[in-house]
Amino acid sequence: DTGVSQDPRHKITKRGQNVTFRCDPISEHNRLYWYRQTLGQGPEFLTYFQNEAQLEKSRLLSDRFSAERPKGSFSTLEIQRTEQGDSAMYLCASSPPWRVGTDTQYFGPGTRLTVL
Amino acid sequence: KNQVEQSPQSLIILEGKNCTLQCNYTVSPFSNLRWYKQDTGRGPVSLTIMTFSENTKSNGRYTATLDADTKQSSLHITASQLSDSASYICVVSSPNQAGTALIFGKGTTLSVSS
Numbered sequence: 330d331t332g333v334s335q336d337p338r339h340k341i342t343k344r345g346q347n348v349t350f351r352c353d354p355i356s357e358h359n360r361l362y363w364y365r366q367t368l369g370q371g372p373e374f375l376t377y378f379q380n381e382a383q384l385e386k387s388r389l390l391s392d393r394f395s396a397e398r399p400k401g402s403f404s405t406l407e408i409q410r411t412e413q414g415d416s417a418m419y420l421c422a423s424s425p426p427w428r429v430g431t432d433t434q435y436f437g438p439g440t441r442l443t444v445l
Numbered sequence: 446k447n448q449v450e451q452s453p454q455s456l457i458i459l460e461g462k463n464c465t466l467q468c469n470y471t472v473s474p475f476s477n478l479r480w481y482k483q484d485t486g487r488g489p490v491s492l493t494i495m496t497f498s499e500n501t502k503s504n505g506r507y508t509a510t511l512d513a514d515t516k517q518s519s520l521h522i523t524a525s526q527l528s529d530s531a532s533y534i535c536v537v538s539s540p541n542q543a544g545t546a547l548i549f550g551k552g553t554t555l556s557v558s559s
Contacts (some may be wrong), residue, residue, distance in 0.1 A: 335490070371534050371549035372489070385546075420488050433479065434547070436488030
């Protein structure tokens with residue numbers, strides 16, 4: 330158990346519906362990341378928060394995707410008007426304040442999204 | 446273009462045998478390199494992290510090496526166990542204006558059979 334939790338673990342939705350995922354990072358980790366992973370591929374970076382500020386967004390994050398971290402603790406990832414291509418595992422990771430040589434991210438179990 | 450290439454794509458070995466997974470990268474600038482183990486349906490778990498000045502690091506039966514000159518890393522698993530069956534992902538960290546970018550390899554799928 331790495332300490333990062335994600336909810337739900339599985340989500341099945343119909344094309345066109347909106348979905349929202351939640352990530353609770355390890356306590357006192359000020360950095361939070363969202364990734365998407367499709368079958369047989371490594372995780373792809375989506376977005377990065379430092380405290381409540383969204384500092385980086387991948388070009389993979391289309392305007393149908395939005396992420397928030399309003400109080401610098403938990404984060405939500407919302408996908409609007411889901412498409413079948415959105416089917417993937419959505420991973421959240423957190424890491425403590427940066428120090429040389431200790432920049433390790435701790436991953437949650439992921440939310441598996443299936444869009445029918 | 447920053448890339449991380451892993452080989453082989455998949456590997457099957459007998460329990461108790463050793464194996465070595467490879468990672469080549471073209472990431473610059475370089476901050477550190479990590480190896481993760483990802484069980485099916487789970488999030489990745491960190492095995493090792495190495496900075497530019499580190500050549501080798503061990504974590505139990507896992508030993509990672511790094512050659513920053515040739516931009517190659519390897520993960521050696523000794524005396525494999527059935528529980529080692531998983532995907533092993535190489536990740537290179539690169540600093541940028543926003544902080545740190547992580548470039549992931551596609552992973553090597555290891556199957557350990559009895």
